[in-house]
Amino acid sequence: MAPPSPGEPASTWTFLTHHARVLLEIARDPQVRLRDIADRIGITERAVQGIVSDLHREGYLTRGKVGRRNHYTLNLERGFRYPTEAGLPVGLLIDLFTQRDLPPGHAPAGAATVPGDAAAHRSGAAASR
Numbered sequence: 001m002a003p004p005s006p007g008e009p010a011s012t013w014t015f016l017t018h019h020a021r022v023l024l025e026i027a028r029d030p031q032v033r034l035r036d037i038a039d040r041i042g043i044t045e046r047a048v049q050g051i052v053s054d055l056h057r058e059g060y061l062t063r064g065k066v067g068r069r070n071h072y073t074l075n076l077e078r079g080f081r082y083p084t085e086a087g088l089p090v091g092l093l094i095d096l097f098t099q100r101d102l103p104p105g106h107a108p109a110g111a112a113t114v115p116g117d118a119a120a121h122r123s124g125a126a127a128s129r
Contacts, residue, residue: 018043020093022051023060026072027094033069060090 016024021041025032034052038045052072055061058081062073076091 018047019051019054022048023055023074023090024094024097026052026061027074027098030072030074031066031069032072 018041022037025037025040034048035045038048041048052061052063056063058078059075060078061075064071064073074090074094076094077089079086080088080090080093
């Protein structure tokens with residue numbers, strides 16, 4: 001498909017849904033504020049609240065408090081929702097995007113960890129996914 005002509009609006013679709021983007025932001029920082037997620041991905045804070053509720057209800061994350069801040073724990077063993085990918089854990093997507101800019105053998109600073117994930121435990125990350 002050719003790029004849009006001058007004056008023609010560019011296509012607005014993307015490969016990742018807002019749900020995937022919210023999950024990625026939480027994986028990068030388990031104590032992230034919903035306002036900050038909204039700013040980073042370009043949607044409203046209310047939309048982020050709805051997405052976090054969806055992810056919580058479907059078992060992709062749990063919420064807790066650390067001081068006055070929310071803290072999220074991800075369940076990265078949970079499979080994708082679409083039938084053709086249902087057998088794959090969402091942790092694969094998280095790993096792909098949270099580790100893409102790292103040298104081999106390094107986990108992202110402050111990223112959540114998966115129980116039993118030796119590489120993440122070596123990094124000293126305190127949060128669990």
